[in-house]
Amino acid sequence: xxxxxxxxxxxxxxxxxxxxxxxxxxxxxxxxxxxxxxxxxxxxxxxxxxxxxxxxxxxxxxxxxxxxxxxxxxxxxxxxxxxxxxxxxxxxxxxxxxxxxxxxxxxxxxxxxxxxxxxxxxxxxxxxxxxxxxxxxxxxxxxxxxxxxxxxxxxxxxxxxxxxxxxxxxxxxxxxxxxxxxxxxxxxxxxxxxxxxxxxxxxxxxxxxxxxxxxxxxxxxxxxxxxxxxxxxx
Numbered sequence: 001x002x003x004x005x006x007x008x009x010x011x012x013x014x015x016x017x018x019x020x021x022x023x024x025x026x027x028x029x030x031x032x033x034x035x036x037x038x039x040x041x042x043x044x045x046x047x048x049x050x051x052x053x054x055x056x057x058x059x060x061x062x063x064x065x066x067x068x069x070x071x072x073x074x075x076x077x078x079x080x081x082x083x084x085x086x087x088x089x090x091x092x093x094x095x096x097x098x099x100x101x102x103x104x105x106x107x108x109x110x111x112x113x114x115x116x117x118x119x120x121x122x123x124x125x126x127x128x129x130x131x132x133x134x135x136x137x138x139x140x141x142x143x144x145x146x147x148x149x150x151x152x153x154x155x156x157x158x159x160x161x162x163x164x165x166x167x168x169x170x171x172x173x174x175x176x177x178x179x180x181x182x183x184x185x186x187x188x189x190x191x192x193x194x195x196x197x198x199x200x201x202x203x204x205x206x207x208x209x210x211x212x213x214x215x216x217x218x219x220x221x222x223x224x225x226x227x228x229x230x231x232x233x234x
Contacts, residue, residue: 009044013052016042021061021072032062032070060095086164087131087139096133100159103128103140103192107147107154116144117207117217123147125154129163130192137193143218149210163218171210179205182224193223200224 007015020026033041038049053070056062063073088098105127110120118124124144131139143163145153150170158166167173183203190197202222208215 009042010048010051010055013038013042013044013049014055017052017056018061026072028072028074030072031068032072034069060093086162088162088165091133098162099132100162101130101132102158103130108144118144118146118214127158127163129158131162138223140189140192140221141218142221143216145216146214149213149215163216167208167210167216171215173208173210173215174212175209177207181205183221185221189221193221195223 017032026032035046035049035053039046053062053064057064060073062070064070091098105125107123107125109123113120113122113124116124125147126144129141129143130137131141141163145167147154150167152170153166156166181203183201184198185193185195185201187197189201190199193201195201201224204220204222206218206220
């Protein structure tokens, strides 16, 4: 491995900015020195500076805005509110690793569905999953799936595929409904999300339809300090 003083010029620039972002010297949203300033500071060409900035952007550390400059990116996990996306893909786009842990799962019918929103004759598989951003829990998913529409969901390995991936493969959704509200984490949820009891949590109650009938109902609890929902309209 090359010593620090043997780094290529673009690597020295990248390392310089990485260290200052990590230390908080440059805060989230703060504008970074211009490419011209970095050229002067390091005595390098614009091409060298541009390569360093491209690598920082690819790593999700900065956002480059044409005509305005480069800014420190917000690397908190993000999810889109107005469309349904796969949490694993969302975290990967933000430069993070996703993994999941099954907390509980069971198949239910009859009176057990009284409060779920499915007719009592429905056979439903319920699963509770904890999702991690790197090694930090960011989401607890409590999902009910109609097995008449997606029977293979009952045996799906939800640690290697997300519910989104499985359901899009078995029963692609036709429409979805979201209700979002802020709640305080109770003791059990706080423990699952590594929060203190009473910490703010974003709860998304989601229903999806496939093949002309209700397919899935899910409560998605997002750790408010680590996860934000973003909606975009065009």
